[in-house]
Amino acid sequence: MSVVEQKHSNVLIIVILGLLMTVSPFAIDLYLPAFLRLLMISAPVPRSYPLSVASYIIGVAIGQLFYGPLLDRVGRKKAFIFRTYHLHSLLHWLHAFKNN
Numbered sequence: 001m002s003v004v005e006q007k008h009s010n011v012l013i014i015v016i017l018g019l020l021m022t023v024s025p026f027a028i029d030l031y032l033p034a035f036l037r038l039l040m041i042s043a044p045v046p047r048s049y050p051l052s053v054a055s056y057i058i059g060v061a062i063g064q065l066f067y068g069p070l071l072d073r074v075g076r077k078k079a080f081i082f083r084t085y086h087l088h089s090l091l092h093w094l095h096a097f098k099n100n
């Protein structure tokens with residue numbers, strides 16, 4: 001690999017990682033404007049929605065604690081393939097068969 005190709009590859013990796021870092025803040029920014037509407041719709045159980053925001057933030061924090069060392073151990077490609085194909089498929093199936 002030439003020096004130019006290596007620099008191009010490094011820039012591409014930096015751009016991709018930068019874009020991936022925006023996913024979590026973007027997700028919470030989409031959720032928070034709908035928060036008051038969700039509280040109005042669910043009059044019987046209004047306490048569960050603040051817990052959903054807290055669980056989201058805790059989930060992101062715990063995910064960062066485990067995902068970083070996992071990437072260091074098995075490599076980015078294997079972890080990405082596992083997460084994309086296996087974990088997302090499992091979560092989609094669980095969501096499809098939920099009771100409510």
